[in-house]
Amino acid sequence: MGLAEIAAGVSTTTEQDERGVASVDATGRDLAARLEAFADDLPCEPATAAAVADAYVGGAAVDAAGHAADVAPVTAAKALHRLGFEGLSPVTATGERVLEDYLSGRVSRADARGLLGVSDAAFALATYLATHDPIDGARGVVEGALENERTASVAKRDALDATMPDADEWA
Numbered sequence: 001m002g003l004a005e006i007a008a009g010v011s012t013t014t015e016q017d018e019r020g021v022a023s024v025d026a027t028g029r030d031l032a033a034r035l036e037a038f039a040d041d042l043p044c045e046p047a048t049a050a051a052v053a054d055a056y057v058g059g060a061a062v063d064a065a066g067h068a069a070d071v072a073p074v075t076a077a078k079a080l081h082r083l084g085f086e087g088l089s090p091v092t093a094t095g096e097r098v099l100e101d102y103l104s105g106r107v108s109r110a111d112a113r114g115l116l117g118v119s120d121a122a123f124a125l126a127t128y129l130a131t132h133d134p135i136d137g138a139r140g141v142v143e144g145a146l147e148n149e150r151t152a153s154v155a156k157r158d159a160l161d162a163t164m165p166d167a168d169e170w171a
Contacts, residue, residue: 031145035083041135043078044071052076053083053142062088074125081129084139089129090122099130 031053035046042049051069056076060068066076077088091099095116102112113123 031142034141034145035138038082038135038138038141042082044069044075048075049079049083050145052079053085054146056080056085057142057146074121077125078128078132082132082135082138083142084134089126090118091116091126095126096130099126103127103130 031050032047035042035049039046044052048069048071052065052071055065055068056062062077062080063073065080066073069076071079081088089096095118098107098112098115101107102109107115109123113120116123116126118126
């Protein structure tokens, strides 16, 4: 059996996805000012949402990011979700299916909450996250505004820069 016989009937079915043009807006405007465009859709003031996002991107947990912005952790989680951050639901993937059943009316609230085994606050947060999509374009605004501050290579460069002698000392 030759290569031609082996390859007979083989065809390519994969197509390339259109991704569009990637862009990053690392302008000098602060994040709070840039989030003003989304003020009506945010669960808190744009300045508060900016403070939450800044703390969260900086490595703080959701509750710590909320405390840093002087809001409840639930509000911080809602703001981060609306800004496009993922992984904020207090329920598992199985729990999200139970939540879908509750939202579609197949399961009562009491039964859904009992099956999930979460607090009222966690159930309310999971419901909010399931019923509110991230705001279109908000994640790009956050990434663009915080990019220069959070780039790993910039952070490493700045940390190493402090240990290096001035150029004048080498001359």
